[in-house]
Amino acid sequence: MIRTPMTEVFGIQHPIMLAGMNWISSPRLVAAVCNAGGLGTLAIAQYSPEDTRKQIRQIREMTDKPFMVNQPLYRGWAKENIQAAIEEKVPFINYSLGKPWFIDQVHAYGGKVVGTIAIARHAARAAELGCDALIVTGHEAAAHGADATSLVLTPFVTSMVKIPVIAAGGFYDGRGLAAALSLGAAGISMGTRFILTQESPVHDNFKQLCLKATEQDTIYSSAFDGMPGRALKTPLAEKIAQGDSFSLLRAIPNALEIKKILKQNWGQFLGTAWKMMSGEGGDFVQMARLANGTMRHQKAIYDGDTKEGFMFAGQVTGPIRDLPPVKTLIDRIMAEAEATLRKTGALAAS
Numbered sequence: 001m002i003r004t005p006m007t008e009v010f011g012i013q014h015p016i017m018l019a020g021m022n023w024i025s026s027p028r029l030v031a032a033v034c035n036a037g038g039l040g041t042l043a044i045a046q047y048s049p050e051d052t053r054k055q056i057r058q059i060r061e062m063t064d065k066p067f068m069v070n071q072p073l074y075r076g077w078a079k080e081n082i083q084a085a086i087e088e089k090v091p092f093i094n095y096s097l098g099k100p101w102f103i104d105q106v107h108a109y110g111g112k113v114v115g116t117i118a119i120a121r122h123a124a125r126a127a128e129l130g131c132d133a134l135i136v137t138g139h140e141a142a143a144h145g146a147d148a149t150s151l152v153l154t155p156f157v158t159s160m161v162k163i164p165v166i167a168a169g170g171f172y173d174g175r176g177l178a179a180a181l182s183l184g185a186a187g188i189s190m191g192t193r194f195i196l197t198q199e200s201p202v203h204d205n206f207k208q209l210c211l212k213a214t215e216q217d218t219i220y221s222s223a224f225d226g227m228p229g230r231a232l233k234t235p236l237a238e239k240i241a242q243g244d245s246f247s248l249l250r251a252i253p254n255a256l257e258i259k260k261i262l263k264q265n266w267g268q269f270l271g272t273a274w275k276m277m278s279g280e281g282g283d284f285v286q287m288a289r290l291a292n293g294t295m296r297h298q299k300a301i302y303d304g305d306t307k308e309g310f311m312f313a314g315q316v317t318g319p320i321r322d323l324p325p326v327k328t329l330i331d332r333i334m335a336e337a338e339a340t341l342r343k344t345g346a347l348a349a350s
């Protein structure tokens with residue numbers, strides 16, 4: 001048993017979190033992590049507010065444990081989704097890529113807000129704003145990050161803020177958990193490792209590609225969806241990163257597909273597009289990349305289409321070699337972390 005500020009603040013058994021991952025961190029996977037003693041996070045960026053509510057209710061049918069939702073705030077429909085989560089009184093709300101306006105509302109019903117950051121000065125700001133905990137994402141991570149690796153960023157941020165810090169990016173086993181605790185973190189968040197489990201909804205074609213990949217087989221580029229992010233190296237991912245496959249024309253049907261998925265009317269759709277274009281760093285090319293990237297991501301994850309789809313993945317895809325059930329994985333990580341900490345402690349005692 002390892003008790004940390006993360007297990008205390010979130011009322012969970014183990015300091016292990018399922019990262020919010022678009023299309024992947026779905027109710028079944030969230031509930032599996034919660035029921036195994038970890039903290040499950042539902043990604044809601046790809047849902048309409050009604051679907052966000054449905055998914056939250058589905059989780060509540062599968063577990064009575066606390067869970068979290070994750071929403072990147074730069075998406076034009078973030079406000080409505082966050083509002084739906086607040087009305088559902090989700091215990092923990094995790095945001096990324098933006099500034100939270102809802103901290104007091106969440107605190108008012110006894111909930112907690114968790115900020116995701118990849119730059120140290122953003123961590124200090126999030127703590128000042130009133131966040132209850134932080135997820136700190138290193139460069140090794142799948143999807144969006146910045147330049148500093150977990151080894152540099154984690155101890156830097158833990159010495160800057162007083163709230164619990166959850167280290168993300170590059171974690172997949174008990175040695176990593178022990179290392180994160182040694183760096184001052186209160187626990188770890190894992191994305192790629194949970195993609196490679198029995199309960200993950202990712203198509204087997206991409207699970208098998210990840211299992212075969214080495215630690216060198218990811219690409220970091222802003223061509224995937226308009227923001228710097230890390231994806232599994234495939235022939236299509238290489239083409240996208242080189243700029244060979246970018247098409248403004250393809251963005252139109254893809255944007256219309258997203259409108260359908262989000263169940264938006266034309267007013268909502270155009271309002272969303274306007275909000276995103278006028279936001280920080282938003283422009284037409286970035287929006288086109290996001291539309292193309294979103295649909296290509298879905299093709300990989302749900303259809304297993306290796307020719308038309310790409311998938312975000314972290315460098316840990318290299319060492320991961322199996323597809324265990326979630327509970328087996330979490331129990332294994334905890335046993336290995338305890339053994340590692342005992343071994344490390346013995347070094348200091350001798």
Ligand SMILES: Cc1cc2nc3c(=O)[nH]c(=O)nc-3n(C[C@H](O)[C@H](O)[C@H](O)COP(=O)(O)O)c2cc1C
Nearest residue numbers: 019021022096141142143169170190191192312314
């Ligand atoms: C397919 C995929 C989708 C992701 N979508 C989101 C998202 O919607 N919101 C978010 O904050 N992070 C997202 N992430 C990043 C993860 O939350 C997390 O930071 C990352 O997976 C941690 O690195 P690791 O894969 O090395 O464990 C995504 C990651 C992947 C692999």
